[in-house]
Amino acid sequence: MVSTTPQTTTPVPSAIPQPMGERRVVFYNLSWQAYQQISKALGEGRSARLTFDRGTLEITMPLEDHETALRLIERFIYILLEELNIDVKTMGSTTLDYPNLNQGAEPDNAYYIQNQPKVTGKKVDLTQDPAPDLVVEVDITHTDINKPQLYAAMGVPEFWRYNGRELRIYQLQSQHYVEVESSPTFPNVPKSRLYQFLEDCRQSELQASKRLRAWIQQTF
Numbered sequence: 401m402v403s404t405t406p407q408t409t410t411p412v413p414s415a416i417p418q419p420m421g422e423r424r425v426v427f428y429n430l431s432w433q434a435y436q437q438i439s440k441a442l443g444e445g446r447s448a449r450l451t452f453d454r455g456t457l458e459i460t461m462p463l464e465d466h467e468t469a470l471r472l473i474e475r476f477i478y479i480l481l482e483e484l485n486i487d488v489k490t491m492g493s494t495t496l497d498y499p500n501l502n503q504g505a506e507p508d509n510a511y512y513i514q515n516q517p518k519v520t521g522k523k524v525d526l527t528q529d530p531a532p533d534l535v536v537e538v539d540i541t542h543t544d545i546n547k548p549q550l551y552a553a554m555g556v557p558e559f560w561r562y563n564g565r566e567l568r569i570y571q572l573q574s575q576h577y578v579e580v581e582s583s584p585t586f587p588n589v590p591k592s593r594l595y596q597f598l599e600d601c602r603q604s605e606l607q608a609s610k611r612l613r614a615w616i617q618q619t620f
Contacts, residue, residue: 420541421469442459449508451505477534480616503553510532515530588619
């Protein structure tokens with residue numbers, strides 16, 4: 401006798417979609433002159449950002465997850481600077497071109513903090529002035545550019561990299577980056593405060609900012 405009991409199958413769990421933070425287009429084996437021509441052709445005022453590393457050009461188009469994380473990290477940094485009474489010169493995504501290194505970048509955000517007195521009130525000249533003290537990049541999707549190697553070569557003292565889940569902080573030591581647990585600029589501010597701030601912002605950015613300011617005022 402053949403059983404007519406229906407067979408059951410174990411459901412296959414659906415894959416958890418990964419956040420899409422950026423779209424990227426990559427070109428290889430380009431000269432410095434070609435990179436400069438593409439940059440000039442694209443012009444200013446665009447949302448796409450260019451990174452050039454010894455022949456590899458990556459054009460990044462930020463999407464919502466990228467921009468949200470970036471703006472909130474930017475706000476986090478500014479609240480710290482304001483509450484700790486630290487002055488700053490903001491560079492944003494200003495192009496950092498180093499033809500002698502065959503490297504150039506338009507970082508998500510760059511800041512002069514320790515070296516702010518050297519560049520305040522003037523247009524930065526990278527042939528004479530130091531690199532920004534702090535560079536922040538949000539890289540949620542894969543990038544072909546080795547960002548820590550890139551910014552270490554440029555002499556950026558501190559580099560923050562956020563992948564949508566985790567913040568990694570790098571400090572320049574002997575021309576190479578060493579990953580550290582806390583920011584040299586904000587040594588007494590644990591990364592957990594940024595994570596809490598980002599989580600609080602999911603409910604209310606206004607209240608998250610107020611809570612962060614209150615924490616700083618109570619702690620320092």
